[in-house]
Amino acid sequence: MAPRHIHARERLLEAARDVIRAKGFSATSVDDLCRTAGVTKGAFFHHFRSKEDLGVEAARFWSETTSELFANAPYHQPADPFDRLIAYLEFRKVLLAGDVPDFTCLVGTMVQETYDSAPAIRDACNATITSHAMTLVADIRAAMEACGVTGTTAESLALHTQAVLQGAFIMAKARGSAEIAADTIDHLIRYIRLLFNKPAREEIPQ
Amino acid sequence: MAPRHIHARERLLEAARDVIRAKGFSATSVDDLCRTAGVTKGAFFHHFRSKEDLGVEAARFWSETTSELFANAPYHQPADPFDRLIAYLEFRKVLLAGDVPDFTCLVGTMVQETYDSAPAIRDACNATITSHAMTLVADIRAAMEACGVTGTTAESLALHTQAVLQGAFIMAKARGSAEIAADTIDHLIRYIRLLFNKPAREEIPQ
DNA sequence: CCAAACATACCAACTAGTCGGTATATTTCC
DNA sequence: GGAAATATACCGACTAGTTGGTATGTTTGG
Numbered sequence: 094m095a096p097r098h099i100h101a102r103e104r105l106l107e108a109a110r111d112v113i114r115a116k117g118f119s120a121t122s123v124d125d126l127c128r129t130a131g132v133t134k135g136a137f138f139h140h141f142r143s144k145e146d147l148g149v150e151a152a153r154f155w156s157e158t159t160s161e162l163f164a165n166a167p168y169h170q171p172a173d174p175f176d177r178l179i180a181y182l183e184f185r186k187v188l189l190a191g192d193v194p195d196f197t198c199l200v201g202t203m204v205q206e207t208y209d210s211a212p213a214i215r216d217a218c219n220a221t222i223t224s225h226a227m228t229l230v231a232d233i234r235a236a237m238e239a240c241g242v243t244g245t246t247a248e249s250l251a252l253h254t255q256a257v258l259q260g261a262f263i264m265a266k267a268r269g270s271a272e273i274a275a276d277t278i279d280h281l282i283r284y285i286r287l288l289f290n291k292p293a294r295e296e297i298p299q
Numbered sequence: 300m301a302p303r304h305i306h307a308r309e310r311l312l313e314a315a316r317d318v319i320r321a322k323g324f325s326a327t328s329v330d331d332l333c334r335t336a337g338v339t340k341g342a343f344f345h346h347f348r349s350k351e352d353l354g355v356e357a358a359r360f361w362s363e364t365t366s367e368l369f370a371n372a373p374y375h376q377p378a379d380p381f382d383r384l385i386a387y388l389e390f391r392k393v394l395l396a397g398d399v400p401d402f403t404c405l406v407g408t409m410v411q412e413t414y415d416s417a418p419a420i421r422d423a424c425n426a427t428i429t430s431h432a433m434t435l436v437a438d439i440r441a442a443m444e445a446c447g448v449t450g451t452t453a454e455s456l457a458l459h460t461q462a463v464l465q466g467a468f469i470m471a472k473a474r475g476s477a478e479i480a481a482d483t484i485d486h487l488i489r490y491i492r493l494l495f496n497k498p499a500r501e502e503i504p505q
Numbered sequence: 506c507c508a509a510a511c512a513t514a515c516c517a518a519c520t521a522g523t524c525g526g527t528a529t530a531t532t533t534c535c
Numbered sequence: 536g537g538a539a540a541t542a543t544a545c546c547g548a549c550t551a552g553t554t555g556g557t558a559t560g561t562t563t564g565g
Contacts, residue, residue, distance in 0.1 A: 215473065
């Protein structure tokens with residue numbers, strides 16, 4: 094059985110992940126989190142110095158869990174780095190399932206509200222986004238070299254993919270549907286195919 | 300002289316525009332807004348039924364003021380619709396001046412926090428983003444026809460530009476700098492140039 | 506036994522929103 | 536024209552409930 098002393102902390106981090114994605118950081122109260130996690134306030138402040146501290150830890154928790162998800166995802170299978178990059182973006186489309194709070198990004202949501210008032214949270218969110226982007230750099234660089242792509246850098250393109258994904262989530266929130274998010278990822282895929290001079294079989298819309 | 304009875308309302312909407320972009324909607328209290336606008340709570344609730352109502356009106360106010368800004372902007376000058384589209388995106392880069400709260404988007408920020416809890420605000424934000432995107436459609440469609448671009452629609456591409464801009468703002472908030480935003484708009488410009496088969500003179504990075 | 510992991514009770518500050526009242530226009534009616 | 540009626544814009548003290556956080560217990564596992 095799982096050790097009891099991990100329960101409250103982990104349940105609070107999972108509650109934060111779910112509630113903050115739906116309501117935002119400020120609108121999520123400590124009581125909200127305790128209620129959702131099924132723990133008391135004493136437990137909360139035993140594990141976290143403050144609500145801001147929980148925000149930082151939630152960003153780190155998000156980084157850990159998503160890292161694991163992406164590390165074990167099937168998009169690494171293709172032999173060619175360019176194909177792996179496209180497979181990554183197709184995988185991001187597959188992840189657009191369920192309700193909007195289920196597929197949107199915790200740290201993207203949090204950083205919007207905290208970038209000016211809680212630098213610690215902003216830094217943790219930035220580290221999460223950046224480190225995920227950096228997992229793409231090796232493949233992008235290899236593909237760029239193989240295809241002779243110039244005019245930008247692998248790091249810049251990796252960060253651009255994350256910007257597009259974050260923007261896709263905002264549009265999905267505004268429209269209340271994942272459709273627009275998939276559509277904007279398709280534009281990103283089309284960009285990368287054009288940039289690497291590897292267009293899809295047909296450029297006809299579905 | 301300006302009629303007295305407009306002051307409080309407009310000053311509150313301007314305060315909302317500035318404060319909410321920096322702190323987010325939830326973290327902005329009614330007292331915050333009154334203090335910033337230099338009005339009393341009585342005036343606030345005279346002009347707005349609730350804080351949520353203020354959010355809706357702030358989105359509409361944002362829509363009005365930005366519409367005016369873009370309508371009077373110089374990017375409409377080029378004779379060719381494709382050139383106008385590129386000029387629009389270059390203009391968006393020019394707007395990336397000042398601190399992060401100065402150039403980011405009010406409705407993109409608000410919709411993140413309210414899409415699930417305040418449908419009225421979400422709808423107002425969505426209407427603002429969509430209507431701005433639609434101002435691009437005529438030029439995009441004309442350029443697509445002139446260049447024989449297929450595989451997507453003018454509406455889809457217009458919404459994609461807004462998604463990229465919203466994502467650029469999130470990245471700027473995370474990194475605390477406009478640089479990444481300009482960088483991601485450059486990727487968008489590169490995409491559109493490739494899609495319309497009109498690459499820049501040189502594909503060399505700056 | 507003892508420290509870590511909780512639970513309970515509580516607090517001061519803040520929250521959105523209310524309410525009775527005032528000052529100043531504007532309209533109405535003769 | 537001018538007094539009365541009415542509408543608009545605003546004020547600021549007040550309230551009921553919520554907020555993040557604390558102080559002081561009790562339980563539990565090794």
